[in-house]
Structures are given as structure tokens and as C-alpha cells.
Amino acid sequence: MLNIVREEYDHLWDQFLAGSVIAFEKIFDTYSPELIKYGSKLTTDDGVVEDAVQELFCELWEKRSKISRTTSISYYLLTSVRRKIVRNLQKSRKFIAAYQMQDTCFTLEPEFDNSTDFIFNHLQDSIQNLSNHQREIIYLRYYSNLSFDEISRLMELPKKSAYNLIFIALQNIKKSLVSKGNIVSELASGILGALAPTLLCC
Numbered sequence: 001m002l003n004i005v006r007e008e009y010d011h012l013w014d015q016f017l018a019g020s021v022i023a024f025e026k027i028f029d030t031y032s033p034e035l036i037k038y039g040s041k042l043t044t045d046d047g048v049v050e051d052a053v054q055e056l057f058c059e060l061w062e063k064r065s066k067i068s069r070t071t072s073i074s075y076y077l078l079t080s081v082r083r084k085i086v087r088n089l090q091k092s093r094k095f096i097a098a099y100q101m102q103d104t105c106f107t108l109e110p111e112f113d114n115s116t117d118f119i120f121n122h123l124q125d126s127i128q129n130l131s132n133h134q135r136e137i138i139y140l141r142y143y144s145n146l147s148f149d150e151i152s153r154l155m156e157l158p159k160k161s162a163y164n165l166i167f168i169a170l171q172n173i174k175k176s177l178v179s180k181g182n183i184v185s186e187l188a189s190g191i192l193g194a195l196a197p198t199l200l201c202c
Contacts, residue, residue, distance in 0.1 A: 013073055017064055024064075028057055031073065034144070035081045041139065042085050052084035075150040078140070082154065126176035134169035141166055 015023035032053055039049035056077070060067065070076040127135065133155070140146045140154065152162040 031077050039085050048088050052081050056081050079154045126173045137166050
């Protein structure tokens, strides 16, 4: 996930802006798989996703002299590729204007050792029952490790709305798991207990 390399690779941005081909290739190799993964959750059209990622990196290199410094490569790239995917879908008339009404399908699966298929399946079902915006904000917060400031700008939401959206999403996951029985209910309490402190972080 992007958060694993976030601090380690942020210094590459300055090197890239200075014209380092090696830094640019490192950024591409490090972040492009996650950008494709994120894009594939916004649309099932793989061609649109791949074109957006390729277009983004081509523009980055061509316009590097005009690009500003960033404190978060992951936020910059996720925001940019999201914007390109939406624009490309609009051009191809495949984009549903009611995205803000959560009509598109943002897919999300839990990423952990699913040695217990019973628990994994229940958690996956709970996540898929969330709205598209709830799944997206869970992904951005816990998979890509973006701050709430970054998420609110990326999703074009007030920061308070971003807080509320993720809190409701976690509550819905818990309610769904609790309804499955005692064993899964204990898992629900553990999940909410582990994730809740991150709501206090900017």
C-alpha cells in the first residue's frame, strides 16, 4: 500500500522535479500499481484506468518544470488520476453524472491474512454493503493512509463531512458484523476499537 513507502519516497519528488530520470522511474514503479488498483475501483473499464495512469505520468515528465513541490506523492497522484479517470469517462459518455449520488461501483475488499474464511467472508460482505462513497473513503484512509485534509480535498467534501462519512461507515460495518452472531460480534468490537483512534488523527 502507498502508506508503506510514503515517507521513504517523498524525497524523490524533488529529485524528479530537478530532472532525474532515475527518480521519475522509481516514482512510476512504486506508485503506478496502486494508482491502477485505485482506478479499477472507480470503474471496471481497465482501458480508461490504464490510459489515465499513462497520461498522468507522461504529463508529469513533460510539465515537471511547472509542477510544485508536494508533501505527499500519494495524495498528489491519487487526486490527479481520479480527476483524469472521471474526465475520460465523461468524454466517452461512460461516466454516470450521478456519481455524487453514489451510483458508481467502488469495490473494496479487506486486505489481511484470511486464515479464517468464516470471518473474512463476513467482513467482506459488511464492506460491500457500504455505499460507494463509504467504501472509497475507507480505502483512502486505511489502505492509502491519506489524512482527512487530503481526503476531503480529493473527494471534494468538507472535512467534517469526511469525518462523519467514515464514522458512519465503521458503525455500519460493526452493526453488520454484530448481526452475524457472537463470534463475529467480538470481531466487530475489535475492529472498531482498533480503527476508532485514527478518527482523532488529522
